[in-house]
Amino acid sequence: xxxNRFINKIEGQKLTVFALALSALFxxxxxxxxxxxxxxxNGFLQVDEPTGSLAENDPTPIVTTVLLGKSSNDSDLTVNxxxxxxxxxxxxxxPASGQVVIPAGEFTAEISLxxxxxxxxxxxxxxxxxxxxxQGIPVGIGGEGLNSAKRVITITDDDxxxxxxxxxxxxxxxxxxxxGGNAPLGLNNFFGESYQxxxxxxxxxxxxxxxxxxxxxxxxxxxxxxxxxxxxxCSGTVSFDAGFPRVALFRVFQYTASSYNETDFVIQCTGPLxxxxxxxxxxxxx
Numbered sequence: 001x002x003x004n005r006f007i008n009k010i011e012g013q014k015l016t017v018f019a020l021a022l023s024a025l026f027x028x029x030x031x032x033x034x035x036x037x038x039x040x041x042n043g044f045l046q047v048d049e050p051t052g053s054l055a056e057n058d059p060t061p062i063v064t065t066v067l068l069g070k071s072s073n074d075s076d077l078t079v080n081x082x083x084x085x086x087x088x089x090x091x092x093x094x095p096a097s098g099q100v101v102i103p104a105g106e107f108t109a110e111i112s113l114x115x116x117x118x119x120x121x122x123x124x125x126x127x128x129x130x131x132x133x134x135q136g137i138p139v140g141i142g143g144e145g146l147n148s149a150k151r152v153i154t155i156t157d158d159d160x161x162x163x164x165x166x167x168x169x170x171x172x173x174x175x176x177x178x179x180g181g182n183a184p185l186g187l188n189n190f191f192g193e194s195y196q197x198x199x200x201x202x203x204x205x206x207x208x209x210x211x212x213x214x215x216x217x218x219x220x221x222x223x224x225x226x227x228x229x230x231x232x233x234c235s236g237t238v239s240f241d242a243g244f245p246r247v248a249l250f251r252v253f254q255y256t257a258s259s260y261n262e263t264d265f266v267i268q269c270t271g272p273l274x275x276x277x278x279x280x281x282x283x284x285x286x
Contacts, residue, residue, distance in 0.1 A: 043070025044143035045079055045131050052153040054115050056090070061112040064129050064151050066100060068107040069141070077102040079109060080132040090125050090155055091115050113153055119207040121159045128152050160233035164201065164208045167231070167265065171197045171283040173222055175247070178270070180277030187248040188220075195222035195248070197283060202228050209233060210241070221249050222281075229267075236260060238267060253279065 048065040066079055079100050083093050093113045100109040111129055130150040131139040140149035173195035176186035188194060196219040202210035213227040228241040237258045244254045255271035265285035273279035 042137045042143075043068055043073075044141065045069070045134065045137055045139045046141050046148035047129065047131060047151045048148075049151055050148060052151060053156060054113065054153060055156050055158055056115045057117045057158045058115060061094075061114040062153055064111045064113070064153075066102065066109045066111065066131065068102050068137075070107070070137075073102065073104060073107055075104045077104075077135060077137070079134045081111060082130050082132065083113075084128040084130060085125055087122070087125050089116065090118065090122075091127055093129075115155045117158070119159060119209070121157065121161050123157050125155050125157075126152055127155060158234065162209055162231055162233040162262075164205075164211070164231070166262075167211055167285070168199055168201060169265075170216060170286045171199060171267075172286055173197060173281060173283055175222075175279070175281040177273070177276065178278045178280055182277050187250060191220075191248060191250075193220035193248065195219055197222060199285075222247060224249075231260060238269070247273070247281065251276070253281070 046067050046069060048067055052062050052064070054062045066081075068077060079102060081098055081100065083098070085091070091113055093111065095111070100111055102109045113127060113129070128150050133139055137143075139145055141147045174186075175188065175195070177183040182190075196216035198214050198216050199211040200214070202212045207230075209231045210228055211231075213223045213229060214225055215221050215223065223245055227245055230239050230241060232239060238260055239258075244252050247253045251274040253269065253271065253273055255269035257271060258267075258269045260267045267283040268280060270280040271278070
């Protein structure tokens with residue numbers, strides 16, 4: 001009876017030790033999973049990130065780091081890579097040679113990609129940076145040619161559709177104070193004036209988003225001659241290239257909100273007119 005109890009005790013201890021060993025094994029596996037390093041006789045090459053994104057209007061390049069998985073690097077290593085996309089006009093990359101050097105004693109090198117802002121509504125484009133086997137060193141984690149052998153960078157289009165030619169024409173001007181003691185009158189009431197504007201394409205506009213305003217013949221001055229305005233198409237707002245516009249030769253209108261309607265060809269700005277109260281103007285194409 002004592003012997004059986006002793007055996008049971010020993011077996012219970014063995015089970016406990018075995019359970020602890022398994023627990024420790026899982027703990028080590030869990031804690032070190034992200035630190036797992038593969039090695040091959042020649043090492044391997046990989047990129048640091050599988051994906052990335054870059055706005056078309058961002059002048060800062062996105063950098064892809066090439067990593068050498070090897071215990072030592074005794075001499076300069078030239079890494080070959082290729083860049084693939086459906087539209088190579090949307091970006092530049094460096095080194096443009098398609099080769100980057102990991103110096104002796106180091107384990108990283110960088111490839112940079114810079115987007116080109118083309119002011120066209122042409123959608124997003126994916127750019128692949130693909131590592132190639134170089135000097136007998138395979139690519140991908142562990143050299144298997146799959147994971148982290150390439151990076152896909154999406155260049156996001158920041159342009160929205162706008163047919164600038166449709167905005168050329170003659171515009172009526174409605175303007176008035178929308179609150180305070182001057183409401184609902186407008187500057188035309190106070191000054192005894194009438195306003196009408198002509199919109200033409202702004203010269204040398206590569207963005208296809210600008211018009212230049214002039215006052216119609218026979219009408220009083222509402223905007224200073226040759227006032228250039230830009231349509232911010234993705235937000236549906238407008239801005240004036242020289243800053244806030246002066247209205248009726250009176251005050252600078254520091255509007256706080258703007259909008260335009262492509263169906264009715266209406267442009268509106270609202271905000272305070274100096275200290276005279278809240279104000280708005282609305283241009284409507286005739």
